[in-house]
Amino acid sequence: MALLEVRDLTIALRADGEDTTLVQGVSYQIEPGETLALVGESGSGKSLSSLAVMGLLAKELVVTSGEIVMEGENLLDLSDEEMRRRRGRDMAMVFQEPMTSLNPVLTIGAQIIESIEENLGLSRAAARERAIELLKEVGVADAERRLKQYPHHFSGGMRQRVMIAIALAAEPKLIIADEPTTALDVTIQAQILDLMARLCREHGTALVLITHNLGIVARYAQRVNVMYSGRIVESGPAAEIYHNPRHPYSEGLLQSVPRLDQDRSVPLAPIKGSPADPFMSITGCRFHPRCDYAGPICRQTAPDFDGSVACHFPLDTQQKDAS
Secondary structure, three states, X not given: OOOEEEEEEEEEEEEOOEEEEEEEEEEEEEOOOOEEEEEOOOOOOHHHHHHHHHOOOXXXXXXXXXXXXXXXXXXXHOOHHHXXXXXXXXXXXXXXXXXXXXXXXXXXXXXXXXXXXXXXXXXXXXXXXXXXXXXXXXXXXXXXXXOOOOHHHOOHHHHHHHHHHHHHOOOOOEEEEEOOOOOOOHHHHHHHHHXXXXXXXXXXXXXXXXXXXXXXXXXXXXXXXXXXXXXXXEEEEXXXXXXXXXXXXXXXXXXXOOOOOOOOOOOOOOXXXXXXXXXXXXOOOXXXXXXXXXXXXXXXXXXXXXXXXXXXXXXXXXXXXHO
């Protein structure tokens, strides 16, 4: 049984009595202990669909259809109080920029201990000991002393480790990591991602990794959902998509990432144009203005997602036709 199943999720921005659809028909599931990557450019709906899972959508954003089922229970049917109890205990989120997620006027210890007390019901002393164990587990040296320090005393990488410790405080079954390494340098990025992968493996925690970088997906994720303009356009095993992408957008993302196995003299091939404006009406496939393979049908009819790809002319089909 899947730990989490998102079914036909549609999210709209409601303003002046009108709805503008930002996420449409998103469906996927994640098994216990699995790492699933959501990949796509900014504005593709990755973070928005994940905030819906956490019950953290802004009031102007509404789920107009679909279900979010965790262990047989539709989270959209729960009250705000019931969702608050689920957050931290059953699922947690690591946000993109830890400095804006941590309270600057509270010590690191106070923030970790609060999460432990709230979700596990431990005494203050027991929660403090658990906080020290968590900081050690995420690689923060001299944990007992650093509990008394404030977020500005920590580097970006160390603040992100603190965020991971808070997410792990109640040993949730699911962690959503939203671009957890964007603000960090390359060396620290690898350390943080290795740390998250190891901790999720040791605790049996499912991980949803939100990123725009397909380079890190090949190493850390078992499955990938590629999102464009609020829709999933390709889904499958990470290795399969990495080596044999079926959607032109997936191919474009891969071609725009530097690779060590390619000749350095070969220039990168960026995807032409800009991401689709959600407020602009586009007939047919929303990627067709940027697609080198688009035909007349692409400009007239939006392709259905068959569980693997949403494209009238998948790349593997074109290759077979050419041969």
